[in-house]
Amino acid sequence: MSAPQTPPPAGPGPGGNHDEPTVGGLVHDLTQQVPDLIRSELRLAQAEMTEKGKRAGLGIGMFSAAGLLAFFGLAAVITACIAALALVLPTWASALIVAAVLFAAAAGVGLAGKSKVSAATPVKPEKAMEGIKEDIDTVKGGHHRV
Template sequence: MTVTRPVVENERVGALVSQVTSDVSRLVRDELQLAKAELKDKGKEAGLGIGLFGGAGTVALYGLGALIAAAICGLAVVLPAWLAALIVAVLLFAVAAVAALLGKKHVSQATPPVPQRAVEGVHEDLEALKGHQPEGKITA
């Protein structure tokens, strides 16, 4: 009996090591998938913000054109034409300001371009492998 017992225990240890290796491999793959998904979401958010910045620049350019037209009309005619162009220019700059603020908001939501949830998950997994319970986490 004493001869078969170490063999059985070695088989159990071998199975446990195999299971841990498999679990760690699956865990790493899952964390990489999470990181890829998170970076994809942040890329979309940054793209939207950059597009809004581009739109803001375009509208500001139109505002500059209207402002130039206002100056020309102001020199040519005393009041009505340039006043109208000036009002249009102010409105265009207001639209540009709103678009720029929205663009800034979207770009700031996409930064830093690090998959934070995935990194936190890896840290928690490492702590769990070490046998520590992460702070504030309750396991079932």
């Protein structure tokens, strides 16, 4: 007589281990879990950006308040200049002289700003565009520009 044969192990694999998932099962789980992961990451990013936005808004508000206080301080200095000149001249003449100085300063700053804006035009990034053209020529096998 021959020895009794044992039946082959049941299950998906040669070892008969039912705990190991199949590749198809893993892919299925992955396709269901990745969108959830992406959504949770987006919610986290949104919450983080909201918090940073609140902090930035508070900082911008504080800068605005500082600018307004500086404006009032400058107005007080201008008033002091008018009052100091009023000791020597009539008050209306002191105010007129200080106003003329302020208008002259405004004109100088305006002209300087206009020259800076003119130097920044045209707005298109000419150097970057030239570099892109060179890259395209190089990829096409063209000659290198000098």
